[in-house]
Amino acid sequence: MRHRASSIPACALVAVGLGAALGAPGDAAAEGGDAARVDWAAGWVIAGGTGIADRHAPSPAVALGTSRRGAEDVARRRISDALGALPLAAGGTLADRLGDAAIRARVDAAVAAAIAIAAEPETDGSWRVTLAVPLEAIRIALGAPRALPAAGDRGPRVVVVEGAPARPAIGWTVAGVEAATLWVRDVPAWAKDAPRIAARSARGGAIEAPATGSAATLYVIVSPKR
Numbered sequence: 001m002r003h004r005a006s007s008i009p010a011c012a013l014v015a016v017g018l019g020a021a022l023g024a025p026g027d028a029a030a031e032g033g034d035a036a037r038v039d040w041a042a043g044w045v046i047a048g049g050t051g052i053a054d055r056h057a058p059s060p061a062v063a064l065g066t067s068r069r070g071a072e073d074v075a076r077r078r079i080s081d082a083l084g085a086l087p088l089a090a091g092g093t094l095a096d097r098l099g100d101a102a103i104r105a106r107v108d109a110a111v112a113a114a115i116a117i118a119a120e121p122e123t124d125g126s127w128r129v130t131l132a133v134p135l136e137a138i139r140i141a142l143g144a145p146r147a148l149p150a151a152g153d154r155g156p157r158v159v160v161v162e163g164a165p166a167r168p169a170i171g172w173t174v175a176g177v178e179a180a181t182l183w184v185r186d187v188p189a190w191a192k193d194a195p196r197i198a199a200r201s202a203r204g205g206a207i208e209a210p211a212t213g214s215a216a217t218l219y220v221i222v223s224p225k226r
Contacts, residue, residue, distance in 0.1 A: 034049060043134055044134060044135065045083065047076075047082070048129065049074030051066070051126055068121075068127040071127040083133075094107075094142075109141075110141055116130070139171055160196040173205065175209045179219055182220050183223060197209045198210075
């Protein structure tokens, strides 16, 4: 029996190796295996792990408990080891920020709370799991908690940004707004009716565009066709 999570993007829910996957949205989704990889279009950092059954357990059913925990520990370790390579919009990588103890603690907490997006038990009592950490959780970990406006969040929940000459990275602002982003090649069906804005430029971690949305908005950034 195989369990899978829904196809709703991680950023919407939350508000090969990693280096090869960082280049373009959607590439990682096509890659297999357990190595850590990033899916910018879904908003995940993903890794798999296998937990071997305890051969001394009285039955495979009993072995499933410890082997599941072992598989998740392996997947979390792979994700944690790969996170430092994530690029930051303003330059550098996440590794440059992990010397800050508070940031490191928040990133570690995000990894500890990784979500199981696939889990498959084997008949011998072992498990194979795939865990994911939302990229939005990493972005949030890099800054202070956001203050909620007195009047609450306003503006559209989703905005599509077209023509941004930018590469996927953590921490891009859009029209001066710090918010969640997804990076896609084509606008997904669930965002087809969202407002669309055209990017004017992208540099220094900032995408210049008409002001639309708020810190509670999910910006779906459509990569220019090549």
